[in-house]
Amino acid sequence: MRAAFSVFWETARDAYDQVFALVLLNALAWLLCLPLVTAPPALAALWAMGNQVARGEAPTVKGYFGAFRQYFGWSWLLAGLNALALGLFAVNVWFYAPGNNPLDLPPKVAAAIRYAWVGLALAWLAYAQYLFPLVLEQADRRLRTTLRNAAVLLATQPLFSFTLLGLSVLVAAVSTALTAPWFVITPAFLGVLANNGVRRLLKPHRESQS
16 A cells, blocks of 8 residues: 555656646647547547656657557557446446346345445456556557456555555546646646556566566
């Protein structure tokens, strides 16, 4: 858990150091999210710039548009995968909600199944936060490799993973309450946070191979 908080504060420092570039790129991403077809690559490019910040490099508008083109297909692939998974979880939570439950299960059983699906949805979110940062870090960028490596990170570091997810949700909740941060820096900050998290977890593996 402490490692996740360390990553959070590292991200805060990184975002502060690159605040002007991140604010600009955040605004650019919002503009490109207006047409639905460009929304996933717009966010993927923002995450790619977050990866550069996590590496200690300065993000640029030119780099943003390069990532936009490079990861256009990947962004839609992962967006579709997330939509499918979250849609499945939402349908099952609704299916076992009070007043639906066509199987006429006892209320306690239906509630237990519903909570199980909610738990699976949270586990998916903890898992999914690693997917695109892994694409940015891996030499082997096949989908199968990415899905496997994300599963390994979640399985070996569950406390870190759920704490990092919780911190991301907290940032999103505070930003929603204040509204303005979403349009200023929140998406860019979350992109840096996800990349810093993955890079922190990959560091021991890389050191052991060097």
